[in-house]
Amino acid sequence: MDFVASVVSGIATLTQTLEDGRTQMVGLLLPSDFVGRPGRNRAAYNVTATTDILMCCFRRKPFEEMMERTPHIAQRLLQMTLDELDAAREWMLLLGRKTAREKIASLLSIVARRDASINMSPSARQMVFDLPLTREAMADYLGLTLETVSRQMSALKRDGVIELQGKRHVTVPDMDRLLLEAGDDSDGGFLI
Amino acid sequence: MDFVASVVSGIATLTQTLEDGRTQMVGLLLPSDFVGRPGRNRAAYNVTATTDILMCCFRRKPFEEMMERTPHIAQRLLQMTLDELDAAREWMLLLGRKTAREKIASLLSIVARRDASINMSPSARQMVFDLPLTREAMADYLGLTLETVSRQMSALKRDGVIELQGKRHVTVPDMDRLLLEAGDDSDGGFLI
DNA sequence: GATATTGCTTGATCTGGGTCAAATTCTGTT
DNA sequence: AACAGAATTTGACCCAGATCAAGCAATATC
Numbered sequence: 001m002d003f004v005a006s007v008v009s010g011i012a013t014l015t016q017t018l019e020d021g022r023t024q025m026v027g028l029l030l031p032s033d034f035v036g037r038p039g040r041n042r043a044a045y046n047v048t049a050t051t052d053i054l055m056c057c058f059r060r061k062p063f064e065e066m067m068e069r070t071p072h073i074a075q076r077l078l079q080m081t082l083d084e085l086d087a088a089r090e091w092m093l094l095l096g097r098k099t100a101r102e103k104i105a106s107l108l109s110i111v112a113r114r115d116a117s118i119n120m121s122p123s124a125r126q127m128v129f130d131l132p133l134t135r136e137a138m139a140d141y142l143g144l145t146l147e148t149v150s151r152q153m154s155a156l157k158r159d160g161v162i163e164l165q166g167k168r169h170v171t172v173p174d175m176d177r178l179l180l181e182a183g184d185d186s187d188g189g190f191l192i
Numbered sequence: 193m194d195f196v197a198s199v200v201s202g203i204a205t206l207t208q209t210l211e212d213g214r215t216q217m218v219g220l221l222l223p224s225d226f227v228g229r230p231g232r233n234r235a236a237y238n239v240t241a242t243t244d245i246l247m248c249c250f251r252r253k254p255f256e257e258m259m260e261r262t263p264h265i266a267q268r269l270l271q272m273t274l275d276e277l278d279a280a281r282e283w284m285l286l287l288g289r290k291t292a293r294e295k296i297a298s299l300l301s302i303v304a305r306r307d308a309s310i311n312m313s314p315s316a317r318q319m320v321f322d323l324p325l326t327r328e329a330m331a332d333y334l335g336l337t338l339e340t341v342s343r344q345m346s347a348l349k350r351d352g353v354i355e356l357q358g359k360r361h362v363t364v365p366d367m368d369r370l371l372l373e374a375g376d377d378s379d380g381g382f383l384i
Numbered sequence: 385g386a387t388a389t390t391g392c393t394t395g396a397t398c399t400g401g402g403t404c405a406a407a408t409t410c411t412g413t414t
Numbered sequence: 415a416a417c418a419g420a421a422t423t424t425g426a427c428c429c430a431g432a433t434c435a436a437g438c439a440a441t442a443t444c
Contacts (some may be wrong), residue, residue, distance in 0.1 A: 016285045018375055024288040026281035071263035073272055088280040089218035093208045095287035096216040096335025103323055115282045143288025150423055155350055342393055
């Protein structure tokens with residue numbers, strides 16, 4: 001791995017596995033995301049494209065030299081990495097403490113929000129999008145089995161939280177309802 | 193939160209909570225760790241000292257100005273943040289895919305390793321250290337209940353993987369055995 | 385020296401999500 | 415159109431870990 005890259009279009013996943021094959025997704029790479037570690041010659045994750053993907057690649061050495069000369073790049077990269085760290089920590093809360101139903105609702109709202117920001121749609125109450133992941137990839141994202149994912153998708157559909165056209169095309173009639181199901185704390189509490 | 197800081201001595205935890213009180217630890221702050229987000233005026237986590245703690249604090253503004261002038265600082269901070277991100281992702285694998293027993297073994301080996309590196313002890317086969325966390329804090333770290341933590345600690349003790357003097361003082365007679373119990377993949381597989 | 389308080393252990397029971405297995409769509413492809 | 419293979423759903427059953435509850439040990443308080 002002697003290059004770093006930025007995703008232009010398409011979707012890839014970052015996964016880690018235990019030797020017996022148990023797999024956990026640890027990152028979802030969407031357009032504009034950065035891949036690779038300036039300062040490390042090898043990263044510790046499997047990167048798998050789940051769609052056709054176009055990435056803008058830079059050889060590691062020249063990129064690192066440019067980083068030395070252009071302080072702004074390191075600062076920008078730091079901001080992006082801090083954002084990733086925040087996302088990873090929110091994800092940890094999901095993995096450690098949410099129920100299967102809350103996990104599914106959380107994933108759906110993340111994908112919906114991300115999709116809306118790419119398409120620059122206003123934050124409408126109703127949202128329509130395509131799931132870029134198979135049920136198995138969703139399971140690996142959420143620390144569940146694919147059967148549980150399927151059952152909870154059916155349950156959310158039965159309860160009118162989502163509508164499905166085919167297996168991947170999702171309509172959320174009431175985004176607030178979905179966010180409620182996701183169980184996210186909306187206020188802040190006291191923080192540092 | 194108008195300062196950033198570095199932990200000098202003592203231990204603190206970073207936690208996130210759901211509104212109904214479910215709590216997940218998302219970071220463990222040990223001596224030399226950095227707290228705070230250059231470029232953000234408020235962070236999104238609860239920080240709780242679990243021991244008396246001594247931190248070296250810097251006002252945010254002067255620190256950020258120094259970062260502007262001294263490119264090396266942003267680069268160093270980027271390296272530290274990338275390390276934190278790696279730790280968070282390993283933790284995600286633990287939360288999503290490991291059994292209770294593997295989770296406990298993983299936590300014990302992390303604390304043992306960290307303790308050894310602070311005391312600069314050689315990587316001996318036998319290790320002795322104090323747990324800096326209550327059973328409840330361990331549960332919040334691992335996404336378990338405190339009862340399950342207690343039961344698995346008893347099980348590891350019964351099986352001779354660890355010895356306990358009191359509730360917090362741990363002896364690991366065979367570190368390799370503990371690492372095996374933790375279920376970590378030691379080889380790499382094919383990676384990017 | 386009695387009494388809370390906090391941390392921890394252990395037991396009994398329950399249940400959410402896992403496992404195993406069999407349909408049922410959905411893609412292609414020929 | 416017929417077939418093959420992958421993706422998904424659904425059902426039946428099971429178990430790891432949660433929940434509820436009691437008891438113990440070590441400090442702290444009076």
